[in-house]
Amino acid sequence: MGKRLWLLLVVLVLGYGATMAIGFKGEKPKSGEGDVKQEWFLLPNSESVIKTDAGEMRVVRSHGGRIFEKLLHIGFIKMEPRTLFLPLYLDSNLILFIHAGQATVGLIYKDHMVERELKNGDVYQIPAGSTFYILNTEESQRLHIICSIDPSESLNMGTFQPFFIGEGTYPTSVLAGFGSETLSTAFNVSASKVSGILRKQQEGPIVYLTHSHGSSIWTKFLLLEQQDRLKHVKRMHKAPKSYNIYKKSPDFKNNYGWRTEVDGSEYKPLKNAGIGIFLVNLTAGSMLAPHLNPRATEYSIVLRGSGRVQVVYPNGTLAMDTYAKEGDMFWVPRYFPFCQIASKSEPFKFLGFTTSSHKNRPQFLVGANSLLHTLNNLELADAFGVSKKRIRRLINAQHESVILPLSSLTDDDDKKNKVFAF
Numbered sequence: 001m002g003k004r005l006w007l008l009l010v011v012l013v014l015g016y017g018a019t020m021a022i023g024f025k026g027e028k029p030k031s032g033e034g035d036v037k038q039e040w041f042l043l044p045n046s047e048s049v050i051k052t053d054a055g056e057m058r059v060v061r062s063h064g065g066r067i068f069e070k071l072l073h074i075g076f077i078k079m080e081p082r083t084l085f086l087p088l089y090l091d092s093n094l095i096l097f098i099h100a101g102q103a104t105v106g107l108i109y110k111d112h113m114v115e116r117e118l119k120n121g122d123v124y125q126i127p128a129g130s131t132f133y134i135l136n137t138e139e140s141q142r143l144h145i146i147c148s149i150d151p152s153e154s155l156n157m158g159t160f161q162p163f164f165i166g167e168g169t170y171p172t173s174v175l176a177g178f179g180s181e182t183l184s185t186a187f188n189v190s191a192s193k194v195s196g197i198l199r200k201q202q203e204g205p206i207v208y209l210t211h212s213h214g215s216s217i218w219t220k221f222l223l224l225e226q227q228d229r230l231k232h233v234k235r236m237h238k239a240p241k242s243y244n245i246y247k248k249s250p251d252f253k254n255n256y257g258w259r260t261e262v263d264g265s266e267y268k269p270l271k272n273a274g275i276g277i278f279l280v281n282l283t284a285g286s287m288l289a290p291h292l293n294p295r296a297t298e299y300s301i302v303l304r305g306s307g308r309v310q311v312v313y314p315n316g317t318l319a320m321d322t323y324a325k326e327g328d329m330f331w332v333p334r335y336f337p338f339c340q341i342a343s344k345s346e347p348f349k350f351l352g353f354t355t356s357s358h359k360n361r362p363q364f365l366v367g368a369n370s371l372l373h374t375l376n377n378l379e380l381a382d383a384f385g386v387s388k389k390r391i392r393r394l395i396n397a398q399h400e401s402v403i404l405p406l407s408s409l410t411d412d413d414d415k416k417n418k419v420f421a422f
């Protein structure tokens with residue numbers, strides 16, 4: 001057992017080395033000392049993978065998780081009002097989270113095209129290999145989607161591989177690869193008709209619906225009102241349901257913040273995908289107590305505010321202590337103890353994807369519900385080599401659990417160590 005653990009640790013360390021070698025674009029505030037390890041668990045900046053006038057998709061590739069856990073990339077889709085993300089399928093599973101605006105997602109489901117309206121806080125799965133499109137039909141509101149990209153079924157051709165269906169040269173339709181003779185036979189139309197159609201779409205993967213170039217069959221089709229559009233498709237099949245994370249009452253809530261988690265038992269598609277999703281909102285200065293995830297690695301995106309993230313190695317040394325602000329991302333491997341602390345001037349709200357759809361049951365190391373309380377007092381005293389009375393005084397001083405208030409004691413620490421003055 002001990003030997004295996006060591007091996008794991010060695011693999012882990014080598015893995016981190018590889019991650020470091022890729023290099024981060026360090027834009028975070030640097031501290032005078034100990035900044036070497038600060039960014040190991042911060043994910044690198046996002047890269048643009050699709051960009052047109054009508055919208056953009058950015059992706060943060062993660063390299064770290066694959067050692068003993070599923071790897072997740074994180075995607076950000078921004079679409080201007082009245083735009084369409086052209087039909088495509090991916091070699092990766094997507095879990096969409098609507099961060100702002102509204103979306104109509106069309107999906108081939110059980111051989112029928114179905115549509116689902118999604119709004120702020122909705123979670124929705126798009127399985128690998130399923131053809132889908134995304135519409136923003138709002139007149140003035142931008143659509144902002146955050147998604148997990150799970151490449152475990154992927155072809156390993158880059159971060160993920162899109163296959164566009166639509167007729168065009170940019171993006172190039174997968175159909176184009178067959179050549180006009182094959183297509184002409186397959187479609188039973190003349191070769192000139194085929195090439196005429198394949199040449200039309202040139203505006204990129206995300207297009208405006210209102211453009212005069214709407215000669216594209218897809219744009220025309222999608223410009224129809226939904227009722228009309230769905231007349232053309234079978235209505236018998238209901239689209240898979242979405243799940244609104246804001247409608248669920250938090251799993252934990254006190255005066256200092258809340259935490260909500262959605263797992264596969266609450267939203268079935270997550271079970272199929274093997275992904276969990278959670279949301280945490282800490283009030284200014286509050287701390288999500290030191291804890292660990294016994295079942296999953298988590299990938300978090302700061303949605304609002306800022307705070308400090310601390311991650312600890314199995315051997316009890318600090319692995320990362322850094323400041324994360326809106327848009328920053330960090331990941332924490334399974335079993336690693338960590339905590340998040342909101343900055344004193346603003347709340348700290350973050351969204352996370354986990355690599356398991358089972359109930360996660362984070363284990364808290366500190367606080368009124370902590371492991372230390374659960375363990376037998378006597379054994380604990382022995383473990384720390386102190387008297388029972390002292391240990392009881394230590395673990396009983398904190399009356400709150402899970403999310404802890406700002407302590408007056410931390411002020412002194414901040415003055416001593418100005419690195420994280422925010």
Ligand SMILES: *[C@@H]1O[C@H](CO)[C@@H](O)[C@H](O)[C@H]1NC(C)=O
Binds near residue numbers: 188
């Ligand atoms: C192909 O089109 C022609 C003319 O429209 C039609 O007569 C023929 O039945 C079609 N063949 C197939 C296999 O659909």
Ligand SMILES: *[C@@H]1O[C@H](CO)[C@@H](O)[C@H](O)[C@H]1NC(C)=O
Binds near residue numbers: 282283284
């Ligand atoms: C998060 O917390 C802040 C401050 O406590 C509060 O203003 C905000 O409304 C909360 N957000 C949500 C979605 O509950």
Ligand SMILES: *[C@@H]1O[C@H](CO)[C@@H](O)[C@H](O)[C@H]1NC(C)=O
Binds near residue numbers: 009013315316
């Ligand atoms: C603890 O583990 C980390 C990573 O495995 C290593 O870099 C560090 O040197 C270790 N510290 C001690 C004190 O063993």
